Amino acid sequence: MPELLEDEVTYRAAPEVRRPLLVLACGAIAREVLAVIRLNGWTHVEVRCLPGKLHNTPAEIARRVDGKLAEAEASGRYERVFVAYADCGTGGALDRVLERHGVERLPGDHCYGFFAGVDRWLAMHEAEPATFYLTDFLCRHFERLVIHGLRLDDHPELLPDYFGNYRRLVYLAQTDDPELVERARRAAERLGGLQFEHLRTGLGDLEPALERFAARSGDDALEGGDPP
């Protein structure tokens, strides 16, 4: 069975929708994107996710998104497309791809940013740059994405190379899940006894960004009208 960390996963729009909207999302925020879609009852929105593990190799993100956008365009299946990524460490490479395709993305530099709220995250980061952030997804997959992904399970001696400069771990929580809070707390311990903070962000800027995208109908876009 495909899983969001490793695989590409698609969540189809309702079968009766002739030309759905497409959200091309990072697998690491798929749950949250789907939560917004379900909450709003958007049966006309399809979600295609790239593997969440790309979080560890941001240099690959722009190329992978480019490929998926080209595929979506060639299929002629979608009325419009939105990319549910922030810059995500691509250093503007993702924006160059999106500009070429005429597609918009989520605000900010990282998922931490749009979950916490871009301005609030920037202020938090400025106050303590030595902060490692976790989201619900990163908490859930901490062992595989961080410990195994960075080979700290085989080579714990690399811990100071990766995390020696960090002082604080902030868990930006999308949900109220005591088990995830506990996991985050243990992660802070595991990374060398980092100071732990838990901040409930909810879906942050993700929800309004998706609402703006889904609210605009094709006709509105043609007439240059504002969303209702």
Add this chain to the structure above:
Amino acid sequence: MAEPEPKAEGTEDQEIVLAELADEDLVKQMHDDLYDGLADEIVEGTRILLDRGWTAERVLNEALVEGMRIVGIDFRDGILFVPEVLLAANAMKAGMEVLRPLLAETGAQRIGTVVIGTVKGDIHDIGKNLVAMMLEGAGFEVIDLGINNAVESYLAAIEEHRPDILGMSALLTTTMPYMKVVIDTLVEKGIRDDLIVMVGGAPLNEEFGKAVGADAYCRDAAVAAETAQALVLARRAALAR
């Protein structure tokens, strides 16, 4: 699926004894060991070559720096990832610990001096540390300012060490624009042309390097070392004219 080739008798789990290898094979083996991040083997190989009369400089260049250059190529090509590069770097560091006192003793001529540091707001230093190590391997004296450096910190180090090169690194898209702040300050102070400015970091590219007014953007540590050598030599040649 192709049948696996049968192994020759007696070749399974064959132990390689470094001391029994000829120089050329030993150096190749050290490249492999560096690639695999085997620090103990690198230290052993380094000592063997020194015992055989190799100069510290030759061991550094032919065994360690060349091995790390191969690692750099495979990192660039997506064959190796950060953990493997870190393990290789730690193995190289272990070899350099053996060589450093010998290099100092022989008073090998330094190519030049580099002041290097991660910019303000950024605490990521894996790439910067790799570059510093490769620059040292390439014969530079490296003044490492560490992480989270404000412009004042760079200026003080430039004043104190009069480097040939200033190197700046950033991992975050939010911090990389600070490189322009530093370079603009160098221009304001009238010292921009006194040194070569090199920039690097995962989200940067050639275009960004040009936009902030750097002399070079380097995509990895091996390229940084080669670029640093080339730019310093070119600058000296130009000044000698």
